[in-house]
Amino acid sequence: MKLVFDRPKSMKDTVMHYCPGCSHGVVTRIVAEAIDILDIREKTVCVAPVGCAVFLYEYLNLDVTESPHGRPPAVATGIKRARPDLFVFTYQGDGDIAAIGLAEILSAANRGENFSVVYVNNTVYGMTGGQMAPTTMLGQRTTTTPYGKGAMDGRPLRMAEWIASLDGPSYVARMAVNTPANVKKARKTVIEAFRMQLEGRGMSFVEILAACPVGWGLSPIEALARVEKELIPYYPLGVLKSVDSHKAG
Amino acid sequence: MSGAEAMAEAAIRAGCRFYFGYPITPQSELAEYLARELPKRGGVFLQAESEIAAINMVFGASVTGARAMTSSSSPGISLKQEAISYMAGCELPGVIVNVCRGGPGLGNIAPSEADYFQAVKGGGHGDYRNIVLAPSSVQEAADLSYLAFDISEKYRNPVMILCSAVIAQMVEPVEFMSPRRPEEVEKPWALTGAKGREPRVIKSLRLSEQELEEHNRHLQEKYATVKAKEVRYETRYLEDAELVIVAFGTSARIVSTAVETAREKGYKVGLLRPITLFPFPTHVIRKLAERVKKFMVFELSAGQMVEDVEIAAAGKAAVNFYGRMGGSVPSPEEDFEKIVDCYRG
Numbered sequence: 001m002k003l004v005f006d007r008p009k010s011m012k013d014t015v016m017h018y019c020p021g022c023s024h025g026v027v028t029r030i031v032a033e034a035i036d037i038l039d040i041r042e043k044t045v046c047v048a049p050v051g052c053a054v055f056l057y058e059y060l061n062l063d064v065t066e067s068p069h070g071r072p073p074a075v076a077t078g079i080k081r082a083r084p085d086l087f088v089f090t091y092q093g094d095g096d097i098a099a100i101g102l103a104e105i106l107s108a109a110n111r112g113e114n115f116s117v118v119y120v121n122n123t124v125y126g127m128t129g130g131q132m133a134p135t136t137m138l139g140q141r142t143t144t145t146p147y148g149k150g151a152m153d154g155r156p157l158r159m160a161e162w163i164a165s166l167d168g169p170s171y172v173a174r175m176a177v178n179t180p181a182n183v184k185k186a187r188k189t190v191i192e193a194f195r196m197q198l199e200g201r202g203m204s205f206v207e208i209l210a211a212c213p214v215g216w217g218l219s220p221i222e223a224l225a226r227v228e229k230e231l232i233p234y235y236p237l238g239v240l241k242s243v244d245s246h247k248a249g
Numbered sequence: 250m251s252g253a254e255a256m257a258e259a260a261i262r263a264g265c266r267f268y269f270g271y272p273i274t275p276q277s278e279l280a281e282y283l284a285r286e287l288p289k290r291g292g293v294f295l296q297a298e299s300e301i302a303a304i305n306m307v308f309g310a311s312v313t314g315a316r317a318m319t320s321s322s323s324p325g326i327s328l329k330q331e332a333i334s335y336m337a338g339c340e341l342p343g344v345i346v347n348v349c350r351g352g353p354g355l356g357n358i359a360p361s362e363a364d365y366f367q368a369v370k371g372g373g374h375g376d377y378r379n380i381v382l383a384p385s386s387v388q389e390a391a392d393l394s395y396l397a398f399d400i401s402e403k404y405r406n407p408v409m410i411l412c413s414a415v416i417a418q419m420v421e422p423v424e425f426m427s428p429r430r431p432e433e434v435e436k437p438w439a440l441t442g443a444k445g446r447e448p449r450v451i452k453s454l455r456l457s458e459q460e461l462e463e464h465n466r467h468l469q470e471k472y473a474t475v476k477a478k479e480v481r482y483e484t485r486y487l488e489d490a491e492l493v494i495v496a497f498g499t500s501a502r503i504v505s506t507a508v509e510t511a512r513e514k515g516y517k518v519g520l521l522r523p524i525t526l527f528p529f530p531t532h533v534i535r536k537l538a539e540r541v542k543k544f545m546v547f548e549l550s551a552g553q554m555v556e557d558v559e560i561a562a563a564g565k566a567a568v569n570f571y572g573r574m575g576g577s578v579p580s581p582e583e584d585f586e587k588i589v590d591c592y593r594g
């Protein structure tokens with residue numbers, strides 16, 4: 001009999017602490033699968049964020065370092081400059097990358113640092129209890145925007161477009177994991193992004209729209225529907241930039 | 250060669266190949282030297298977007314086991330504190346140079362040593378210590394820069410070199426240690442890709458109270474070892490001293506001239522110059538306090554190290570203080586007068 005579904009080698013056999021319906025688990029698995037497919041587990045160093053994914057080292061069967069909140073791109077720069085032969089990626093939330101860590105991601109992207117970024121955009125600060133993030137939609141209620149987010153709380157930031165506007169990065173895409181078809185596309189995209197780094201092309205960046213049912217006060221099913229209805233129209237999916245131009249969509 | 254350049258050259262000779270920094274006076278000569286030299290000598294110089302990014306790049310390079318450094322001056326050192334605390338918590342080595350300037354705030358760029366508390370008492374959050382080295386000549390700046398990488402790696406702890414612009418900008422002849430190949434020492438903690446071994450994790454997060462307290466206990470034991478083994482200081486004329494001057498770095502350099510003058514004039518004055526500020530030569534002061542009448546502490550601050558001298562003297566000898574602030578530096582004559590006043594008073 002042919003085995004069609006198993007735990008990736010890059011993943012540990014453990015229970016994740018993510019809330020029911022949270023997309024982090026799916027993204028974590030996609031990353032592990034991509035690493036297995038590219039057969040780079042033994043030369044990979046992951047930079048974990050401060051955020052819901054802080055325990056990434058409990059799930060990924062890889063060398064993993066912690067990083068101060070927002071600074072994974074600086075930490076990854078240090079790792080990659082010291083050891084260009086390693087495969088290095090950061091895994092960051094929207095608070096981490098689009099608020100406190102904006103300077104680090106934009107500067108690293110602008111330098112074209114040759115590491116990969118997996119950016120999980122769930123439009124809230126999940127770990128600290130669902131506060132407003134720079135990606136929170138206008139009108140969205142969070143624990144710190146109890147009357148709905150106003151324009152002067154900050155318009156929702158489109159990070160992928162911003163990163164794609166720079167010359168440094170080799171590959172920039174936005175994906176979602178709200179349907180099986182989108183999960184498949186996201187996985188393909190992450191593999192492509194990782195390959196860019198392996199080819200030494202410079203920073204590759206994949207934003208992934210994620211559901212946070214608990215942070216949004218929705219059921220898991222409703223949260224996935226919100227990704228489709230509210231997020232994707234504002235945060236369009238696709239490959240925004242690729243130095244292999246035929247791959248850009 | 251200037252003190253800043255001497256520290257830079259010594260760092261390269263110590264096997265440091267990675268420098269990350271952000272410009273600020275009065276330490277930019279250190280960065281500029283490395284910007285010229287590191288690319289020629291197989292290293293990487295990177296001007297970061299901020300001091301925060303720079304120290305986190307040091308964190309990253311250190312994660313792989315590489316020797317890395319950053320340098321800055323007071324306001325920039327304040328920005329680095331979060332990551333230094335993470336490094337202490339993660340037990341990562343790394344060398345940080347603070348060419349201290351007048352504060353608080355933007356202050357000025359004149360010589361100061363008012364970052365003693367920040368350097369010695371922790372600086373960032375949580376129960377941790379930096380190992381702090383305080384050179385008082387260009388030669389010593391070079392020697393301590395070389396040493397900093399070894400002890401930082403030995404104890405897996407950040408090491409800070411604290412000096413004023415006087416030491417960084419002063420030009421003196423230097424003899425360098427011979428270059429060393431980046432250590433081939435086994436680093437069973439470094440992240441190098443989990444090839445043929447279990448994955449490794451670098452972290453400071455320990456959610457359970459018991460686990461974090463245990464980790465803190467381990468750190469405290471390490472600091473106790475550092476206190477037992479790494480105290481460095483210089484002494485002069487202590488044998489028959491009735492008054493002992495305590496000063497480090499630039500203050501020590503200036504007051505040492507005043508001590509010589511005092512000795513020439515027959516005053517029984519001695520000098521204790523801490524070279525390591527943490528670990529502090531507490532035991533030396535404690536012993537002296539049993540036989541000398543007085544201590545007098547000279548600092549380029551409102552009085553910071555003086556608190557550690559008071560703790561060490563434990564009320565057994567009087568502790569006096571003279572300090573200049575805001576970038577003002579006393580003359581040796583001024584220090585001499587203060588010594589005489591204290592001696593007679």
Ligand SMILES: Cc1ncc(C[n+]2csc(CCOP(=O)(O)OP(=O)(O)O)c2C)c(N)n1
Nearest residue numbers: 050051052069093094095096124125126127
């Ligand atoms: C310097 C600092 N500021 C604030 C925090 C508190 N904090 C922890 S996680 C987090 C936000 C996480 O949100 P996000 O990056 O969107 O990731 P998520 O948890 O949603 O996956 C914040 C503000 C911290 N740990 N450090």
